[in-house]
Amino acid sequence: MSIKTIGLGLDYSNICKDYNTVYLDRDNDDPETTACMKKVLKWFDAFLSELLENFEYNIYRLNQDSPIDLSEIVKKRFFFYSLEKEIIAQTFILQKDAVSYGSLGDWAKNSEDSLVIQNDEEGEGVYFYFKENSKIHEWLVSRLSDCSLDEIPFQEV
Template structure:
């Protein structure tokens, strides 16, 4: 199945804050409130998703099961002017499958989801098989958000 990405900009979560300025090292009240709200939203969304599809969270080539808190945290979700943004991805699936690369994951027919962070720290990306039950579930859950549709281009 063809993989497709769904981009969620944090402005969908923090409607009254310019999310371009979400720097995880900022300590002003508005930034902290927006980051907390975003982390709570990500945790709740992933909790519902993992329960609905009976998924566990893994790294691309590691069979250790991770907690949602590995994703719903500042270091993964937000940019830092003082530190490098570490681009990461996580695979959510029922049982562990080893992938040698993101391209290998993209070629698989495995019922799974890949989550990727944004290099600018402005959003989060969910990659799924196009028109799958998971894809349609995400679109329905996020129907009130303005979403970006992305091609899966990992080679």
């Protein structure tokens, strides 16, 4: 029996508690919007740094086996929508070994100890996908215990 791949969604309202995060437009230079986006970027930089260190992961694009730097993820264009430019859906794999996958379905079938991070097409949060009851699952639930998390069904596309 294969282990189920599941997902958790983390909304930016968990980080910017006093701001309506539905309106985070990366081109908006309103001081409150800018402050919230900076807070989100700083939070994710620290959170993902801790995750990478704890699990000895590197970051990869789905179909590439060359590691990329954390700074490739922690950018406005990954996290936030733009009314002018919209948002490009992006998927990154956090894992120890350099393995590329043809699709998310390939990743789900062939990965053991790894994590997918995807941006939300509305720019309101991110999704994490992993094997149910894995060490990364336990770590995420523990580390994000003070956040409201949404269960997200895994889709292989």
